[in-house]
Amino acid sequence: MSTFVVVGGAGRTGRRITERLAKDGHRVVVASRNPEGDETVELDLASGTPLPSLTGADGVVISVEPPKDPGAADAVMHLGVAAVAESAAREDIPVVLVSQIYLTRAAEHPEMSERIEARARGERALRTSGAQYTIVRPSWLHDLTPGGVRVEQGDTGEGRISRDAVAEAVVAALFDPAASGKTFELYDDPDSDTPDWPTVFAALSPDPDA
Secondary structure (H helix, E strand, O other): OOEEEEEOOOOOOHHHHHHHHHHOOOEEEEEEOOOOOOOEEEOOOOOOOOOOOOOOOOEEEEOOOOOOOHHHHHHHHHHHHHHHHHHHHHHOOOEEEEOOOOOOOHHHOHHHHHHHHHHHHHHHHHHOOOOOEEEEEEOEEEOOOOOOEEEEOOOOOOOEEEHHHHHHHHHHHHOOHHHOOEEEEEEEOOOOOOOOHHHHHHHOOOOOOO
16 A cells, blocks of 8 residues: 555545545545545645645645635745645655646636746746656546546647546556656547556656756
8 A cells, every 4th residue: 555645635636536546545645725534634835834744655646726816826836836846856755746738828818827827837846846747737627427538748739638537647647657757738539548558658758857
């Protein structure tokens, strides 16, 4: 049994990641602004709350939604992610960050560009932290049953993706060293099969600065 810390594990996507890991027999510690239950700890990335100890953890997942306020979004998605990444780097623990598409083209959505740019700063902080990492960029999220999944790189696509499919990709990345140092996007695609994740990860290009 492995132990994983899921930051934002009580959220709509984070909960699915938590449930998937627990179903596979792993211990999951949920770090949340509103902790409930024995295996949760309080963590508000925007407030500078001290991070829970990562000693003994086998991996960390960050799956949080940005606040609408630009300053708060930067505190969570940039500075908060950077703090988790630095802690994971010290402990030599891999990190999987759930991000989003449009990180390289925030101008396409001016109504949320400041939040997107905060996420982009968080991605850069993770890449330069020294931690082992994988960045998963979902397209627009939905709660329907997952079908086929298309995996891309380069942040040029459009579409939607099931939260359950995102959870599957995140959990697979936690256990596959071939996913380390790579960023990829996820889209629903009824013409594609369920991914064979080891094959997918092996075929992905590493990030230029990884």
